[in-house]
Amino acid sequence: MSFLQRFLKTNVRQGRGPSSTSSFRDLNEDALEAHLGIARYGRFMLTEAVRPSYDLQVVPRAGYRYDSYVDEQAGVTIPVLMAAASRETLFDLFLELLDPLGHEVDLVLETSHSRAGRGHDDLYREHMDLPVLKSVLCDHERLLLDDGCLGIAALNPGVPLEVQFDEHKLLVMYGQELGEFEEIIAGYGLKRDDSLKFITEAEHVHSSRDEFADEVEELKYRLGVEC
Secondary structure (H helix, E strand, O other): OOHHHHEEEEEOOOOOOOOOOOOOOOOOHHHHHHHHOOOEEOOEEOOOOEEEOOOOOOOOOOEEEEEEEEEOOOOEEEEEEEEEOOHHHHHHHHHHHOHHHOOEEEEEEEEOOOOOOOOOEEEEEEEEEHHHHHHHHHHOHHHHHHOOOEEEEEEEOOOOEEEEEOOOOOEEEEEOOOHHHHHHHHHOOOOEOOOOOOHHHOOEEEEOOHHHHHHHHHHHHHHOOEO
16 A cells, blocks of 8 residues: 555645645645655654645644534533644643543544545443553554544543544543643643644645554454444
8 A cells, every 4th residue: 555545535624715726636646755754843743643734734833722612502612622732742641631530431432444534433432440541542552643543532421521632633622621631731831822723724634554443443342332
């Protein structure tokens, strides 16, 4: 499988231009491979899971900002804290952000393997001890970091709080009280920047490997998730 073929999908931000033409459209494979091989932007290191557009509509960098999610069905607005961290600290930060959820969590494992760009599957597990979850995740650290077709969320409905480690390898936290999460993030040297743009807010591509699909099956089994 070529380097080009490993990149399974392109996500073009709607309305970014009159024609929404992909910046990758006219590239030959050598130029594309050179761009996709760039993982470091200044002091920020990407995982293998995702790459920005060829014309760098958004240059990846570390930081965090607040946002909000409107649940129209429930008629409520939920505060959101979003963060991007360099690969060197990303996984450790994710694990620490799970602590405010409490000793027991529910899980959602999101995977688009075998979906051929047609959405993703959400797999669920209720009532998992947090120390057990962390142990399993540590055994699959590389998969979680580098598979652009895999994301995971942990939540405590009783609080309620939720932490997502999504397929773009961004950290997203939902809840009315997000101060403890912000303290943890700031402790890793990330700065608040309300003008920060994330890689999801422009054209980008996701990457995976054939062997990751097999490892995802093992992870499903160990987590005990199901549709």
